[in-house]
Each structure stands twice: as structure tokens, then as C-alpha cells.
Amino acid sequence: MKRHLTFPNPMLVVVSGPSGVGKSTIVAELARRHPQVVPIVTATTRQRRPGEEIGVHYHFLEPAAFADLRDSGGLLEWAEVHGNAYGTPVDQVRGILAAGRDAILTIDPQGARAVRQLVPDAVLIFLMPPSLEVLDARLTGRGSESERERALRRHNAAAEIAASDDYDHVLVNETGQASEVAELIWEVVQAEARRDPPRQVRI
Ligand code: 5GP
Secondary structure (H helix, E strand, C coil): CCHHHHCCCCCEEEEECCCCCCHHHHHHHHHHHCCCEEECCCEECCCCCCCCCECCCEEECCHHHHHHHHHCCCEEEEEEECCEEEEEEHHHHHHHHHCCCEEEEECCHHHHHHHHHHCCCCEEEEEECCCHHHHHHHHHHHCCCCHHHHHHHHHHHHHHHHCHHHCCEEEECCCCCHHHHHHHHHHHHHHHHCCCCCCCCCC
């Protein structure tokens, strides 16, 4: 038996997809079921929404603090998403991989593209909505954006879906199937961690 079948490599996993597809829900479910997978808490300049906790949902930073972190090389990638800045703290990712666990990033498609360039052996997963109509209904249902913001997110979704071929895996996030989709991602991660030749995640 090959050594990496017994000692799988820690993976850097990116879960991306259009706004409202359910990335956060699926990743939270995955981490709850499989503590081997650790979600990265990213940084943002966006205002905190009711119910969001500092350091749990995001590191909420003032624009100047975000710029300092970015300019000092503290972010693996960063992007402007729907008018706010978001970025992935690189130290967090390194720490999780060094501990032999899988780091999972829930980021927008610009971020996924940046990670592909920087870390070619990262595993990129695209979460696809069952349809644009369902995506629209989910965005409206969560009620956290204004009609104007929703229109922008809808507009971006079509282009993001068109670019889903660039991902290693495309999974449809069927309504009411969070556990099943989380398990599918877990199967993908396990298979990728045992791939031959192994993925070499260097950050
Ligand atoms: P929201 O404001 O709705 O929480 O997130 C907006 C979008 O930003 C979502 O698609 C979310 O996945 C993405 N996002 C969150 N953190 C990061 C990050 O560190 N980098 C990038 N590129 N996108 C992020």
C-alpha cells in the first residue's frame, strides 16, 4: 500500500459558488460532521449583520486595518465582493495544514481563481444552485440584502455559473439536502487526499 493511502496529505479546499447558493450552511455542516476539516474565518470590511459573531463568522475589520493586513502580506488572497473587501488570513491556513488537518475556504469565485493561481494543488469545488430561479428565491428569502444588492448578485451569478468548468468538482446544492451535499464534499476531500500522485499543497 502506498504511504499516502495511510497518511493522507492535508488538503486546501475551496468551496465557491454564487452568492446565496448556501456555501456557509454546507461548510458549517461539513465541519460539524468531520472535525478533520477546519473552516477558515476570513476577514471583511463589511458591516456585521444581526446574529453574526466577531471571529466566528468573520474577522470584522475597519478598512484601514484590512489594508494593513493585506499590505503586510497577511492575506493569501483578497477581493472586492459586492462593494466590500474580503480576504483569507494566510497564517490561519498554514497553521491548520501544519497540524495535518484540511483547511476549507468559503470564498467567492474571484477568490477561487486567485487560489488556483497561487496554490495549483488546492481542490476547487463549485456549489451550483438547482436553477437561477431557486437561487433568486434563496437570496430573497434570507432577506439580508436590499433589492438593489440582490439584483447585482443575480447579475454576477450567471457569469459565475458560466465559469464553473474551471473547478475540479461541481456539485448541485439541492434544496433541503445540506447533509447529503456536505457528505459528498467529504468524499471528494478524502479521495483527493489519497490521490496518486499526491497533491502538493505549498503556501
Ligand atoms: P457575505 O457578505 O454574504 O458573507 O459574503 C459575500 C461573498 O464573499 C460570499 O460569496 C463569500 O463566500 C465571499 N467571501 C467571504 N470571505 C472571503 C474571502 O476571504 N475572500 C473572498 N475572495 N471571498 C470571500
